Amino acid sequence: MSPLQVLRVAVRALMRNKLRSFLTTLGVIIGVSAVIAMVAIGEGAKARVEEAFASMGSNLLIVLSGTTSASGAHGGFGSMPTLTWDDLKAIRSEASAVRYASPQLRSNQQVISEDQNWATSVNGVSPEYFLMRTWPVAMGSPISPSDIETGSKVVLLGQTVVDKLFGSNADPTGQSVRIQKTPFQIIGVLARKGQSATGQDYDDAVFIPYTTFQAKIQGGLQKFMAGAFMVSAVSSEATTRAQLQIATLLRDRHHLPIGAEDDFSIRNLTEMASAQQEGVKTLTTLLASIAAVSLIVGGIGIMNIMLVSVTERTREIGIRMAVGARPRDVLSQFLVEALALSIAGGIIGILLGLLAANRLAANFGWPILIRLDIIAIAVGFSGLVGVVFGLYPAQKASRLDPIEALRYE
Amino acid sequence: MGKPLIETRKVSKVYRMGEVEVHALRDVSLTISEGESVAVMGPSGSGKSTLMNILGCLDRPSSGGYWLVGEEVSQLDRNALARLRNRTLGFVFQSFNLLSRTTALENVELPLLYAGISARERHTRARDALARVGLGDRLHHHPNQMSGGQQQRVAVARALVTHPHLIVADEPTGNLDSRTSVEIMALFQELGRTGITLLLVTHEADIARYASRVVVMHDGRVRSDEQQTALQAEPGSAPADAELSP
Numbered sequence: 001m002s003p004l005q006v007l008r009v010a011v012r013a014l015m016r017n018k019l020r021s022f023l024t025t026l027g028v029i030i031g032v033s034a035v036i037a038m039v040a041i042g043e044g045a046k047a048r049v050e051e052a053f054a055s056m057g058s059n060l061l062i063v064l065s066g067t068t069s070a071s072g073a074h075g076g077f078g079s080m081p082t083l084t085w086d087d088l089k090a091i092r093s094e095a096s097a098v099r100y101a102s103p104q105l106r107s108n109q110q111v112i113s114e115d116q117n118w119a120t121s122v123n124g125v126s127p128e129y130f131l132m133r134t135w136p137v138a139m140g141s142p143i144s145p146s147d148i149e150t151g152s153k154v155v156l157l158g159q160t161v162v163d164k165l166f167g168s169n170a171d172p173t174g175q176s177v178r179i180q181k182t183p184f185q186i187i188g189v190l191a192r193k194g195q196s197a198t199g200q201d202y203d204d205a206v207f208i209p210y211t212t213f214q215a216k217i218q219g220g221l222q223k224f225m226a227g228a229f230m231v232s233a234v235s236s237e238a239t240t241r242a243q244l245q246i247a248t249l250l251r252d253r254h255h256l257p258i259g260a261e262d263d264f265s266i267r268n269l270t271e272m273a274s275a276q277q278e279g280v281k282t283l284t285t286l287l288a289s290i291a292a293v294s295l296i297v298g299g300i301g302i303m304n305i306m307l308v309s310v311t312e313r314t315r316e317i318g319i320r321m322a323v324g325a326r327p328r329d330v331l332s333q334f335l336v337e338a339l340a341l342s343i344a345g346g347i348i349g350i351l352l353g354l355l356a357a358n359r360l361a362a363n364f365g366w367p368i369l370i371r372l373d374i375i376a377i378a379v380g381f382s383g384l385v386g387v388v389f390g391l392y393p394a395q396k397a398s399r400l401d402p403i404e405a406l407r408y409e
Numbered sequence: 410m411g412k413p414l415i416e417t418r419k420v421s422k423v424y425r426m427g428e429v430e431v432h433a434l435r436d437v438s439l440t441i442s443e444g445e446s447v448a449v450m451g452p453s454g455s456g457k458s459t460l461m462n463i464l465g466c467l468d469r470p471s472s473g474g475y476w477l478v479g480e481e482v483s484q485l486d487r488n489a490l491a492r493l494r495n496r497t498l499g500f501v502f503q504s505f506n507l508l509s510r511t512t513a514l515e516n517v518e519l520p521l522l523y524a525g526i527s528a529r530e531r532h533t534r535a536r537d538a539l540a541r542v543g544l545g546d547r548l549h550h551h552p553n554q555m556s557g558g559q560q561q562r563v564a565v566a567r568a569l570v571t572h573p574h575l576i577v578a579d580e581p582t583g584n585l586d587s588r589t590s591v592e593i594m595a596l597f598q599e600l601g602r603t604g605i606t607l608l609l610v611t612h613e614a615d616i617a618r619y620a621s622r623v624v625v626m627h628d629g630r631v632r633s634d635e636q637q638t639a640l641q642a643e644p645g646s647a648p649a650d651a652e653l654s655p
């Protein structure tokens with residue numbers, strides 16, 4: 001028999017029991033659609049994390065006050081400042097693997113315009129901060145070194161703050177806002193940056209010179225710095241070297257004896273990024289494995305029904321053998337039936353999976369990413385399920401003895 | 410008489426049921442030539458069906474030799490046996506054994522399907538075979554829409570559609586009333602006239618009279634084996650629209 005003939009006979013047999021055939025494929029349908037939807041969601045999350053870390057800037061290190069251990073922080077970072085302004089100067093001049101370093105002082109404050117106000121994070125930084133984060137201004141001008149020297153009362157607004165205080169697409173440069181009763185002149189608006197890996201809005205922030213922050217927000221100059229340093233290495237390969245140089249330098253400057261714990265901590269953003277990506281990947285793998293297990297359960301369902309079908313149709317098999325069907329004709333007939341069930345389930349499953357992924361994306365704003373290779377694998381896998389679980393019943397049918405099969409009641 | 414078509418030498422069949430051995434056939438040696446029509450008779454349990462199944466290549470003997478058209482059947486594998494059932498012989502069963510929910514035409518096409526014959530040719534040959542048994546107007550009926558006699562005629566059409574050397578029939582009229590039985594027998598006799606070899610089991614002496622040779626089985630052995638002058642079926646008892654000449 002030609003393959004087309006075999007397929008026609010198989011489809012006819014399946015159509016005789018439409019409901020049963022449908023229920024049999026349901027397992028595969030659910031398995032495949034679960035795999036497709038889970039992987040689409042997982043890949044979407046991964047892509048968002050990647051994008052978010054890419055937008056954060058490369059080769060970045062953050063130096064914080066306070067100790068850290070494997071189990072986490074003692075008492076919390078920055079609770080007792082240990083970093084000094086001289087430390088920052090030393091890092092800038094002595095660590096050769098460091099390109100830029102900027103302080104980052106942060107405080108949540110009410111920012112007030114003529115007729116609106118908005119609570120946001122106010123950051124005291126140096127001009128290098130924006131170079132490190134590859135974050136240009138969209139309108140107006142950036143913070144300049146002379147702003148730092150003179151401690152001028154100027155402010156750069158993030159896009160979200162502009163939206164809240166002045167309405168979207170407004171150009172507020174030249175106007176002023178008040179922070180803690182001090183009027184600040186708006187010198188520029190930063191380009192839109194988007195969300196962080198954790199979903200925090202980067203654009204919901206304003207930036208002022210760190211010297212101004214110290215004088216007007218913190219109140220008075222201090223030896224210790226109540227914030228963190230953001231440092232960038234000369235290249236991504238140099239990140240670890242920079243980390244080591246800064247650690248050695250700070251231990252030396254803080255007179256820490258050998259064996260004593262660091263009184264600061266250095267976080268590597270690239271490491272954090274890959275750790276978070278690992279997490280997403282593990283989650284994706286886990287979800288996909290659960291979905292794959294349901295696909296196998298679907299395969300067992302097919303096997304079960306095929307075994308019932310072989311038993312039910314023993315007499316039919318006997319008749320076919322009596323008129324000249326060879327064992328392999330019977331084998332291929334039942335195998336193709338199992339395959340048709342599983343592949344049909346696979347195709348319906350893909351459509352349902354894509355639909356489910358799209359619904360999730362539309363209704364919950366989850367990012368999704370459809371991967372063609374995963375779809376191909378899902379089809380291939382459902383076909384494999386059909387062959388693996390269809391083979392045993394088909395073999396059982398083909399090994400029937402014609403006379404025994406004809407006698408079967 | 411033509412050259413031998415079937416030759417068995419000391420064919421035995423033993424069924425083992427736990428401790429008990431049932432000797433269904435004991436040393437049956439038979440030679441049947443091309444063109445003969447043989448009626449096999451004997452009491453219930455004498456081994457007629459067992460013999461037909463072996464001669465029809467559906468079953469194998471426990472011992473002894475069986476040659477069909479010169480080929481040693483007991484040496485053949487399952488594929489070769491399937492080929493013999495497909496090409497060399499046609500089997501007609503007491504219980505018709507048609508595929509249910511399948512039209513008469515498709516039932517008759519079934520052997521051709523396994524012979525790898527193209528759809529167009531399958532179709533014309535199956536139509537012709539059904540016309541030959543007088544069912545030219547029942548092509549698309551399902552078995553459950555036909556009488557027993559009609560179903561058996563579909564089965565006969567299925568047996569002869571591959572132009573076999575031999576048709577083996579195990580009580581083909583066993584499930585039919587006497588009038589329909591005569592019709593089916595007339596059909597077989599017409600087939601016999603075309604030169605096809607016929608081998609049929611029957612309980613009824615009336616029906617055996619249509620054969621040219623009667624083999625009587627008893628307790629797994631051939632008790633008697635005699636040639637006779639076959640009675641001709643009454644003209645008019647054959648279906649009116651049958652075209653039985655080759």
Ligand SMILES: Nc1ncnc2c1ncn2[C@@H]1O[C@H](COP(=O)(O)OP(=O)(O)OP(=O)(O)O)[C@@H](O)[C@H]1O
Pocket residue numbers: 424425426431432433451452453454455456457458459460
């Ligand atoms: N599958 C089997 N297992 C065990 N014994 C069997 C089997 N088939 C047939 N027999 C035995 O073999 C013997 C011959 O049976 P067979 O069916 O050939 O008889 P028969 O002449 O066709 O009888 P009937 O006229 O009733 O059809 C019987 O004793 C029967 O019980």
Ligand SMILES: [Mg+2]
Pocket residue numbers: 457458459579
């Ligand atoms: Mg019998």
